[in-house]
Amino acid sequence: MAEAHSAVAFSFAITHDGWDVNFDREVLYLVWESGIRSWKKRLARFRNSVHNGVYPGHLQSLYFLWTVLVAAHFGGVNIPFGLVQKALTVLPSTSPMWQVIACLLAALTMWLSVIFFMRYLLKLLLMYKGWMYESRGPGSRLSMKTVLWASVVKVLSGWNKPRLYSFQGSLPRLPLPAVRDTMRRYLLSVRPLLDDENYARVERLAQEFEQTIAVKLQRYLVLKSWWSSNYVSDWWEEYVYLRGRSPLMVNSNFYGTDTLLRPTGVQAARAATVIYFCLKFRRLIERQELEPIMLQGMVPLCSWQYERIFNTVRVPGVETDRLVHYSDATHVTVSHRGRFYKMLISARGRLLNPAEIQLQIQQILDDAVPAEEGEVRLAALTAGERTHWAHVRQTHFNRGHNRTSLHCIERAAFHVCLDDIEYGFDEADSSKLDQYGRILLHGNGADRWFDKSFNLCFSTNGSVGFNTEHTWADAPVMGHLWEYVIWSELEYGYDAAGNARGAVEAAPPAPARLRWELSAPLLAAIDQSYAVAQALLRDVDLRILMYTPYGKGFMKSCRVSPDAYIQMALQLAYYRDAGRFCLTYEASMTRLFREGRTETVRSCTLESSAWVRSMLDENATVEQRMNLFVKATRRHQLGYQDAMAGRGIDRHLFCLYVVSKYLELESPFLQEVFNEPWRLSTSQTPLGQTNLLDLKKYPKCVSAGGGFGPVADDGYGVSYIIVGEDTIFFHVSSKISCPITSSSNFAKQIERSLQDVRELFNEYNKLRNGVKKAK
Structure with missing residues (x-):
C-alpha cells in the first residue's frame, strides 16, 4: 500500500472541518516536467517537418x-x-x-x-546512377555528363x-527491374554452380516462368512500386524477419565489439559514459541535428531506419511478431546477475551526466539482494521459439507486476547488461577473442533481452559490446551510432582513476528494482525456452581472426577494390575447404533509394570460379592467374554497383515469390530459387561512415567489427572489417553439429588465400618489372 500511495500526486477527503487536500510537490513537478518535455518535442518535430518539407x-x-x-x-x-x-x-x-x-x-x-x-x-x-560505374582511380577522368550532374x-x-530527414522527400523510389533482365542475371549467377544437365533444366524452368505466370506477378509488382515508397522493404521486414518463428538469438541478431583501445577498466564508469553518449545520439536524432550520411559528400542515403534505433522492441506474436516504436522513453533498463532495474536518465529537466549515471550503475552493482527463483533465466523467453514466447506473454504477462515490469523493459530507450564475467580484446590470446564474440552473440542464453532494438553489454574489466535485433535496421545504422559513441567517449575521456567525468550536483534518482510474479507454470515455460537457447548456443562454432600481415594499404596499391579482393579470397578459401563452389551471399545496401535496405551480391561468378580453378592449376601461369583475377574483381564490383543501383536479382525474385503465394500460384522455378541454401553468407562491416574518427591520430580507436550466426546448417557466416592499413578482422561462424564445417579450419583457409593472393601480385610485379628492365 505504501508504494501505491507514493505514486499519487494529490488526494483529498471531506471531513467535519471541510476539505482536506494533500499533494506531493515532487510528483507534481515530475508531471509538469513531463508535459513541458512533450510539448518541446512536438514543437521541435513541427519545426523539423517544416524545414524538411521545403528543403x-x-x-x-x-x-x-x-x-x-x-x-x-x-x-x-x-x-x-x-x-x-x-x-x-x-x-x-x-x-x-x-x-x-x-x-x-x-x-x-x-x-x-x-x-x-x-x-x-x-x-x-x-x-x-551513372556516376557509380565510372572509375575514380589515378589517371581516370569523369565524363562530362557526370561532372555536370x-x-x-x-x-x-x-x-x-540538411537535417537528418531533409532528403527523404527527394529520394527516388527503388526501380522495379524487368523480369527478362532478372532472369538473365540469375542464370549467369548459377552457371558456375551447376553442371550442363542441371543448368539446362534450370534454364528451361526460367523460360517457362518468364513466359507464363511471371507476366501476371510482375503486373502486381508494378502497381506496388507505383503505390508504395519501396516495393520491397515492408514485405522484407514482415516475411524475412517478423514472421520467422525460430529464435532471434544466433539466427537473427548480430553483435558488435569494442575498440582495440579500452579507455578505462572501471565497469560502472564505462557503462555510464557509453550510455550517456548513446542518449546524446538519440537527442540528435530527435532534433534531427544529425547530419545524413552522404556518398561523395553530395549523394544522400536514406535515413528512415534511424527513427527506430531507440525506444523500440520486437513484440512476439503467435503467427507473426510486431515491431513497436515508442515516441519517447525517459529510462533505460539494466540487468545484473538476473535482476532487472529501471534507471531514469534525466532529472530536473536535463539529461544526467556520466558521473551521475555512474552512481546509479554502482548502486546496481552493489545491490546485495539476490535474484528470485527463476528470475535469472527470465530473459531466456526472448531467446527461445517465438510462438512459445507469444503464448507465455499472453498468459502470464497480462496483469500485475509481470505486466508492469515487462512494459518497462519494452518501453525503455535500450537495455543494458552488466555482466559479472571478464571478456574483451586480447591481441596475445585469440581464444579470448572467440569467447568475446560468443558472449556478445548469445551470452549464456538468459542474460540478454533479445527483443530490444539493442543491448549494451559491459564486462567487469570495462570492455563493451552490443547485441542488435535485426528487424528494425541493418548494420550500417548501428555502426553509425557506434562510431559516434566511440569518438565522443574518447574526446570526453575519464579522470585519472578511470571514473566518469562530470559534476554531481545532487544525488540522481535511484534505480528501481523490477518485480515479477513467477508461478510454477511460468517457471516451466522459462525452462523450456532456456533449454532451446542452450541447445542453440552450444552448437555455435565461432572463430574471430585478426589478420595483420597486410590490409587496405596493400590492396589499394594493387588498384583493386578491397571488398572485391577479399571476396575473391573467400571464394578460394571455400573451394579449398569444401571442394566445390556454393551460392554466396554478400549484403549490399539500397539506401540510395527511399526506405531502401539491402540487396544481395552473388559473389560466386563465372569469372571468380575461373580464377579459383587457375589458382589450383599447376600449369597456369602468373599472367593467366592475374588476368583472371582482374576480370573476377571487376565483375564483382559491377555486381555490387548493380545491387546498389536497384538492378539486383534476389529482392525482385523475393517479391515475385510473395505475390505468387498471395495468388496461390505454384512455380517450380521459384521453388528452385528459394530451396538453394546460402552456404557462404558474407558481409562487410562499415568503417568510417562519418568524418569523426581520426585513425591517424588514434590508430587503435576502431572496433574489431562484429558478426552473426551461420545462415545454413552446413555453411558459414563470415563478417569482415578492414581496419586501417594493415589489419583485417574476420568473424567466422558455423555449426558444431555439422561434420563438414569448421570455423577454425575455414579461418586458416582464409589466411592461406590472402597470402596466396599477395604472392600472386608480388610475382606478377616482379615479372612486369623484369620485362621493363629487359626492354
Missing part, C-alpha cells in the same frame, strides 16, 4: 522574397504575372495592411513554385545545411 529551400528565403515584393509593390514596380493584384481581388480590402498581405501571398506562391521545382529536380538528378547536385544539396 532544399529555407524559410529565410521566403521572408527575403516577401520583403522584396513589398518594396517593389509600394515602389510602383510591376510584380510578375500580376500576382499582387490578383491576390487583392480576393482580399476584403485594398488598405496598405492588406496590400502587404497580398505581397505575402504572392511571395508564397512564387516561393513554393521554386521550392517544388528544386525538390523534383533534385529527385530526378538522384535517379541518375555532380555540379548541379552539389548546388542543390549543399547550399542549405
